Amino acid sequence: MFDFQPTSGLLAAKTILVTGAGDGIGKEAALQFAKYGATVILLGKTVSKLEAVYDMILAQGGKEPAIVPLDLMGATPQHYRDMASTIEDQFPSLDGVLHNASVLGHLEPFEQISEDDWNKVMQVNVNSQFFMTQALIPVLKKSLSASIIFTTSSVGLKGRAYWGSYAISKFATQGMMEVIADENANTSIRANCINPGGTRTNMRAQAFPAEDPNKLKTPADIMPLYIYLMSDHSKHETAKTFHAQPK
Numbered sequence: 001m002f003d004f005q006p007t008s009g010l011l012a013a014k015t016i017l018v019t020g021a022g023d024g025i026g027k028e029a030a031l032q033f034a035k036y037g038a039t040v041i042l043l044g045k046t047v048s049k050l051e052a053v054y055d056m057i058l059a060q061g062g063k064e065p066a067i068v069p070l071d072l073m074g075a076t077p078q079h080y081r082d083m084a085s086t087i088e089d090q091f092p093s094l095d096g097v098l099h100n101a102s103v104l105g106h107l108e109p110f111e112q113i114s115e116d117d118w119n120k121v122m123q124v125n126v127n128s129q130f131f132m133t134q135a136l137i138p139v140l141k142k143s144l145s146a147s148i149i150f151t152t153s154s155v156g157l158k159g160r161a162y163w164g165s166y167a168i169s170k171f172a173t174q175g176m177m178e179v180i181a182d183e184n185a186n187t188s189i190r191a192n193c194i195n196p197g198g199t200r201t202n203m204r205a206q207a208f209p210a211e212d213p214n215k216l217k218t219p220a221d222i223m224p225l226y227i228y229l230m231s232d233h234s235k236h237e238t239a240k241t242f243h244a245q246p247k
């Protein structure tokens, strides 16, 4: 497990946007960023899940979060531009983005991937992060130290049979991170990828239905890396891929 011991108030001055904040790893990241003092912007598709996370953050004594209900499947570049200007108006700065929301699509042979499945996976996993990051970079540039975290997967680092659209979308994510990191090498923005490794969530259960979930790490177990990369301790880290569960 990636080893980092955060101190209380570590993220106190930060505003952090988390996509897919209603469930799984994104939910836990939002709760943990708030626990260490951040103001969290919760973006996701299912409003009731975001509201539950909002309530949990307040119940644990965190700063009042914001909710952005947005289905990445239908969102357009204009949605992201509007979101960026709202964030700029309502918060002193934007210091972090965790691109976490993703869909798995169907696991099937390459020749059988349908146009519909391909387009849906690319829309949620690639296009949304592309247009969202384009819109947010001008806001992030105003932060003294801004961290963009993308979420990759083992199948986005080495292609694997039957993981088609999902695996290819994670290779694109990796490339996006590297381009952004290189272009911003001399700015206050850094960009990195996290590979969470097998983690007990709905997506993992969908991919491996026969697996015993109790043998997997929980989202809470893998959080030290997420907190590290959002904190100023990682100011010098960019263009890298970190493994939350190194072998």
Ligand code: NAP
Binding pocket: 019, 020, 021, 022, 023, 024, 025, 026, 043, 044, 045, 046, 049, 070, 071, 072, 073, 099, 100, 101, 102, 103, 124, 151, 152, 153, 154, 195, 196, 197, 198, 199, 200, 201, 202, 203, 204
């Ligand atoms: P998860 O439990 O399925 O959660 C995915 C999140 O993304 C949910 O909050 C979901 O919202 C949101 N989302 C999905 N489609 C969306 C859309 N169209 N618009 C807005 N939000 C949407 O998955 P997870 O396991 O936590 O995965 C988090 C990230 O880690 C993903 O990028 C995944 O590829 C990566 N990852 C996970 C594992 C693992 O073992 N779990 C391993 C490697 C990589 P709703 O709940 O409202 O649908």
